[in-house]
Amino acid sequence: MQIKKIGFISLGCDKNLVDSEYMLGALKKSGYEITNNPCEAEVIIINTCGFIEKAKQESIDTILEMAQLKEKGKCKLLIAAGCLSQRYKDELLDEMPEIDAVVGTGNFNEISEVIQRLEAGESKINFTNNCSFIDYDIYSRIQIYPYISFVKIAEGCDNRCSYCAIPNIRGSYKSRDIEAIKKEVKLLVSGGAKEINLVAQNTTNYGIDIYGKPSLPHLLEELIKIEGDYLIRILYTYPTNINDELLEIIKRSDKIAKYLDIPLQHVNDRILRLMGRPGNKRFIQNLIDNIRRQIPEITLRTTFIVGFPTETEEEYNELLDFIKKYEFDKVGAFKYSQEDGTLAAELSPQISARIKQIRYERLMELQKMISKKRNQRFKTKVLNVLIERYDPEKDVFIGRSENDAPFVDGVIEIMNNGDEIEIGKFYRVRIIEAYEYDLAGKLEKSSEVLRDN
Helix, strand or coil: CCCCEEEEEECCCHHHHHHHHHHHHHHHHCCCEEECCHHHCCEEEEEECCCCHHHHHHHHHHHHHHHCHHHHCCCCEEEEEEHHHHHCHHHHHHHCCCCCEEECCCCHHHHHHHHHHHHCCCCCEEECCCCCCCCCCHHHCCCCCCCEEEEECEECCCCCCCCCCHHHHHCCCEECCHHHHHHHHHHHHHCCCCEEEEECCCHHHCCCCCCCCCCHHHHHHHHCCCCCCCEEEECCCCHHHCCHHHHHHHHHCCCEEEEEEEEEECCCHHHHHHHCCCCCHHHHHHHHHHHHHHCCCCEEEEEEEECCCCCCHHHHHHHHHHHHHHCCCEEEEEECCCCCCCHHHHCCCCCCHHHHHHHHHHHHHHHHHHHHHHHHHHCCCEEEEEEEEEECCCCEEEEECCCCCCCCCCCEEEECCCCCCCCCCEEEEEEEEECCCCEEEEEEEEEECCCCC
């Protein structure tokens, strides 16, 4: 069997996307051709997600859909990689005969070897002996998105929240060396990346395992020294280590987005204890007050879980009242998912699917009104916008400012008035309309922005 063309599907979060880009790079380095058409592929690789039930189901459905191409298409081999494979390696191989190999979250760098062994006649290969891998070959990464990059600064997690299976899947927290990260960011910027998104399960814990203390501010100090026209965004900032040192560098540097993504999950003290989250409601209130006092213009994003086991209507309403009071710019909500092997899965009573859905809808309806209200403050203002694409149907350019993270937040539509706009550059855009999640604007004259003058 001589394999040439490989099809690749990446599911799940942006941290999974990083692994996918490195897998693609390893495959290309080994001489394989990557195709975007799965019907042409002789091998199909699916980088799966196994975080919550909905994501697991999407992964399984995708595997089954691609398995049909082993009968109808050119596909000879089907490989499942990523979180679902790491978490359910034995079940996948036993219960899904369509799968030829599973590759775990710490073995994706060996993807070419797996294919070669399958080509040589082996079957049912299980490559899941490692939970995590951070020694990336930064020179063989393939960028899926040309102007935005996600850079993983650490892998795994030590938080052990009672609802979360991530530590079981990806292992304990492991930080990358500052110099390795700096080298990667420098390479990405020189290759045309305009937005660098720093990701980990917990970015504010960065460095504690290798430097003896949280070192995200020091990492940022090093990254902003890199020459070039780019913006750094920090995602997944666990609230515990958001301190004045971190806020000061965000406030001071125009290369760092005035944006923080802080997963809070809840505010009721009892629920927070059951979740295994550090701190309490008073700590969260003081944190948000301090952030906004120091950086009044900052955009805050957070996530909450509704329907956590034993959550009462009163405790849920306490969460809604908190959201009304603090008016976050962006809020994502999850319906609690009962995950195997987690402490919360054993709690009783579990909340019914119907009540979880009602609570989810009420929260998101409230946030829609808050989001529109918050967006109104941008009307008539001029924002620096990264232009990412052109929409021929609407005849508008689509971009984002520092206030919106890729894939999860809103966009800005810029009217096409015949201006010479180049995809992948920053421009000054005056906002003329604000909606629930998106904005609309027009280009300012002499509007191109350069951050590295």
